[in-house]
Structures are given as structure tokens and as C-alpha cells.
Amino acid sequence: MTSDQHFVIVGGGLAAAKTAEALRDNDFAGTVTLISAEDYLPYERPPLSKEHLVGKKSLEEFTVDPGQWYRDHHIDVRLGTEVGAIDPSAKTVTLPDGSTLGYDKLALATGSTPRRLPIPGMDAREVYTLRTIGDSDALIELFGSARRLVIIGAGWIGLEVASAARAAQVEVTIVESAELPLLAALGPEMGRVFADLHRDHGVDLRFGAQVEAITTHQGEADLATGVRLTDGTVIEGDAVLVAIGARPNIELAANAGLATDGGVLVDASLATSDPDIVAVGDIADAQHPVLGRRIRVEHWANALNQPAVAAQTMLGKSASYERLPYFFTDQYDLGMEYTGYAATGEYAQVVVRGDVGKREFVAFWLDAENRVLAGMNVNIWDVTDRIKELIGRQVDPERLADTSTPL
Numbered sequence: 001m002t003s004d005q006h007f008v009i010v011g012g013g014l015a016a017a018k019t020a021e022a023l024r025d026n027d028f029a030g031t032v033t034l035i036s037a038e039d040y041l042p043y044e045r046p047p048l049s050k051e052h053l054v055g056k057k058s059l060e061e062f063t064v065d066p067g068q069w070y071r072d073h074h075i076d077v078r079l080g081t082e083v084g085a086i087d088p089s090a091k092t093v094t095l096p097d098g099s100t101l102g103y104d105k106l107a108l109a110t111g112s113t114p115r116r117l118p119i120p121g122m123d124a125r126e127v128y129t130l131r132t133i134g135d136s137d138a139l140i141e142l143f144g145s146a147r148r149l150v151i152i153g154a155g156w157i158g159l160e161v162a163s164a165a166r167a168a169q170v171e172v173t174i175v176e177s178a179e180l181p182l183l184a185a186l187g188p189e190m191g192r193v194f195a196d197l198h199r200d201h202g203v204d205l206r207f208g209a210q211v212e213a214i215t216t217h218q219g220e221a222d223l224a225t226g227v228r229l230t231d232g233t234v235i236e237g238d239a240v241l242v243a244i245g246a247r248p249n250i251e252l253a254a255n256a257g258l259a260t261d262g263g264v265l266v267d268a269s270l271a272t273s274d275p276d277i278v279a280v281g282d283i284a285d286a287q288h289p290v291l292g293r294r295i296r297v298e299h300w301a302n303a304l305n306q307p308a309v310a311a312q313t314m315l316g317k318s319a320s321y322e323r324l325p326y327f328f329t330d331q332y333d334l335g336m337e338y339t340g341y342a343a344t345g346e347y348a349q350v351v352v353r354g355d356v357g358k359r360e361f362v363a364f365w366l367d368a369e370n371r372v373l374a375g376m377n378v379n380i381w382d383v384t385d386r387i388k389e390l391i392g393r394q395v396d397p398e399r400l401a402d403t404s405t406p407l
């Protein structure tokens with residue numbers, strides 16, 4: 001690899017920063033340019049709905065690398081710069097001023113954008129989504145003045161914001177179209193645990209509820225006042241958070257003719273359909289050698305770890321991404337970690353080891369042959385490695401549930 005090569009990273013989140021790090025860790029001596037649409041150096045997003053939202057962590061504490069690191073490692077960082085197009089045949093990216101920048105290898109790390117609801121009122125004032133530091137700061141300000149918050153969506157972000165809002169004494173109603181929270185991620189057995197947790201902390205949960213409109217003030221049509229459900233129920237609030245999931249930012253890749261299908265299709269080495277372009281983080285729909293399937297994961301750990309493999313691929317070395325999905329959440333006094341992959345409808349049973357009532361347990365998702373697909377430890381720590389070892393193994397469900405048998 002000659003040092004006159006130019007590698008470009010498009011994106012400004014964790015995956016982009018880790019790609020820059022990994023290139024230098026692998027002694028890549030050429031030019032690295034990181035182009036981010038955001039005005040801040042890459043930062044981690046989990047604290048935006050957790051520690052930062054309750055005033056326990058500042059942006060500096062979850063900025064991936066300080067400015068000095070980029071200077072020391074000669075990374076040309078262009079903030080506030082949205083790449084408009086990629087031309088894979090000319091090997092250029094187009095910058096906002098219309099100029100182009102050539103690359104030898106390109107990494108796409110464009111992440112996700114919150115989904116919006118196609119309903120009246122979505123653009124009103126006091127309607128929030130959460131993805132950026134600006135969004136999180138706006139919610140902090142809101143918690144200082146609002147009395148009632150309506151959250152649409154009982155997914156991870158909706159639930160974590162509910163927890164932070166309750167800590168700030170804000171009344172919270174969560175409106176969810178499914179019958180339980182986190183149903184797609186965890187299934188009904190563990191969805192119930194989170195429903196109970198939020199009820200115990202005074203959250204008003206409305207399941208099986210379809211939002212028809214975000215209602216607005218009669219005198220001020222652009223000011224949200226709550227939501228109206230399709231059955232006519234009106235839920236009043238000083239603000240509405242729309243937390244119905246995220247959409248991967250794949251337009252750049254798709255418009256450049258790269259193979260996409262909901263995400264950017266990559267092989268196990270994280271190369272896209274163009275061998276000079278890799279994709280990492282939320283957008284990467286990667287062939288997973290261990291799971292034997294394609295998987296796209298919107299998790300912090302994925303954005304943290306995929307870049308090491310992608311950088312090797314950019315450098316022409318052979319590498320493949322084989323880590324199992326890993327996720328964590330913190331809500332009230334519940335902390336949990338989830339390892340593995342148990343898709344809805346693909347597991348046969350959930351085995352619980354420990355005390356669900358006290359919210360101190362490990363749950364395992366098993367397939368019909370009693371093979372472990374995934375495990376989740378709730379308020380029990382340092383078991384992730386053991387859970388990982390069990391994944392793919394056939395177990396005796398009764399012994400697994402028995403806390404007197406070592407894991």
C-alpha cells in the first residue's frame with residue numbers, strides 16, 4: 001500500500017471515527033479524509049437518551065476522539081459537509097459546493113435518520129425526534145418546562161426517554177401500535193418485563209393504539225398539543241416525541257448504483273458490490289458467517305467493531321466480521337445486555353434463570369432443538385462471555401433455568 005493513496009470516509013458517527021482509527025492502527029500512511037454532515041466531531045449516541053439526558057455526561061465525555069487525535073493522526077476532518085453523490089467509475093464524491101474529491105478507497109458510514117410519521121401535525125413545534133446531540137439538548141430543555149410528554153413508540157429510544165423524563169418529574173404517556181413494548185426485538189415474554197417496569201414508574205402505557213394525528217393548538221396551528229388515536233381518543237401533552245425507529249441512510253449508495261435492499265449489501269469482509277467501497281455501522285446489511293444469514297444491526301457495538309474489519313478490507317487484507325450482535329440499555333434501575341440474535345417467530349421458547357419479579361435474571365431464547373439463539377442479562381453482570389459461549393449450543397432447558405447449576 002503506497003502512502004500517496006487517498007481513503008475517504010463518508011459519515012460522522014462512531015463507525016466513521018473507528019474506521020479512521022483502524023486505518024492508522026493498521027499503519028496506513030496515505031491521506032484519510034473524514035466527511036461528516038454534523039457540526040461536531042464523531043460522538044457516541046447511546047448517552048443521548050441516557051446519561052446526557054439526565055445531566056450525568058457531557059458531549060466531551062462521549063466524543064469518540066478529541067480534535068487533537070485527528071490532528072496528531074493527520075486525518076482531514078470536514079464537518080458540516082454533506083456528501084451529495086458518489087461516482088464509483090470516476091472514484092469521486094461530490095461536496096456541497098459542487099466540487100469533487102477523488103478517492104482510492106471509500107468507506108460509507110452514513111448511519112440512520114429517525115423515521116417520521118406521515119400524519120398531520122408532524123411538522124408542528126414541540127414535536128421531537130432523537131438522533132443528534134442537538135435533539136438531546138432540546139429534550140433536556142423541554143424537561144425543564146414541560147409537564148406532560150406523549151411518546152409515540154415503545155422501542156428502545158421511546159422507553160429510555162420515558163425513563164429520563166420520569167426522572168425529571170415529567171408525566172409520560174407512551175402510545176404503541178403493538179400489544180407490548182419491544183415486541184419485535186424481544187418477543188412478548190420479555191416485552192412484558194419492560195411494560196411492568198414502566199408501569200411501576202408511573203408511565204401511562206397505551207398499547208394497540210394507532211395515532212391518527214398530532215393535534216395542534218386552535219389558535220396556533222403549528223404548536224403540538226398531543227395526539228389523537230384512530231378510535232377518537234385524544235391524549236394531551238406539552239410535547240410529542242416520535243420514536244418509531246430509524247431509517248438507514250442508503251440513498252448515497254443506492255444512487256451510486258451499489259447493491260442495496262433496505263441496507264447497503266456487503267459481504268463478510270464488509271465490501272459492497274463495488275470492491276473499492278466498504279460500508280459499516282447501521283447501514284451495513286452484512287453476510288454473517290456464524291449466523292449464516294444476512295443481518296443489519298443498528299447497535300453501538302456493531303459500529304464500534306465493524307470498522308476494524310472494513311479497514312483491513314480497504315487495505316487489501318483478508319478479514320471477516322464474525323461478532324455476534326450485542327446490545328445494552330439502561331432504564332430506571334434496570335440495566336441489561338443482550339447478546340445473539342433471536343428473530344421474532346424464529347425461537348421456540350424463552351428460559352428464565354433468576355428472578356423476573358426482582359428484575360435480576362438471565363433470559364435465553366432457544367430454538368425448537370433447544371439450541372441457544374440469544375441471551376439477555378438483566379441487573380446481573382459479567383456473564384456476557386458465558387452467554388456467548390452458550391450460543392449455538394444445545395442445552396437442557398431445566399438445568400439452564402436452575403440457578404444452582406453453574407452457567
Ligand SMILES: Cc1cc2nc3c(=O)[nH]c(=O)nc-3n(C[C@H](O)[C@H](O)[C@H](O)COP(=O)(O)OP(=O)(O)OC[C@H]3O[C@@H](n4cnc5c(N)ncnc54)[C@H](O)[C@@H]3O)c2cc1C
Binds near residue numbers: 130297
Ligand atoms: C438516542 C440513541 C440511543 C441509542 N442507544 C443505544 C444503546 O443503548 N445501545 C446500542 O447498542 N445502540 C444504541 N443506539 C444505536 C447506535 O447509536 C447506532 O447503532 C450507532 O450510532 C450507529 O453508528 P453509525 O456510525 O453507523 O451511524 P450514526 O451514528 O448514525 O452516524 C452517521 C453519521 O453520518 C453522517 N452522514 C449521513 N449522511 C451523510 C452524508 N451524505 N455526508 C456526510 N455525512 C453524512 C450523519 O450526519 C452522522 O453523523 C442508540 C441510538 C440513538 C440515536
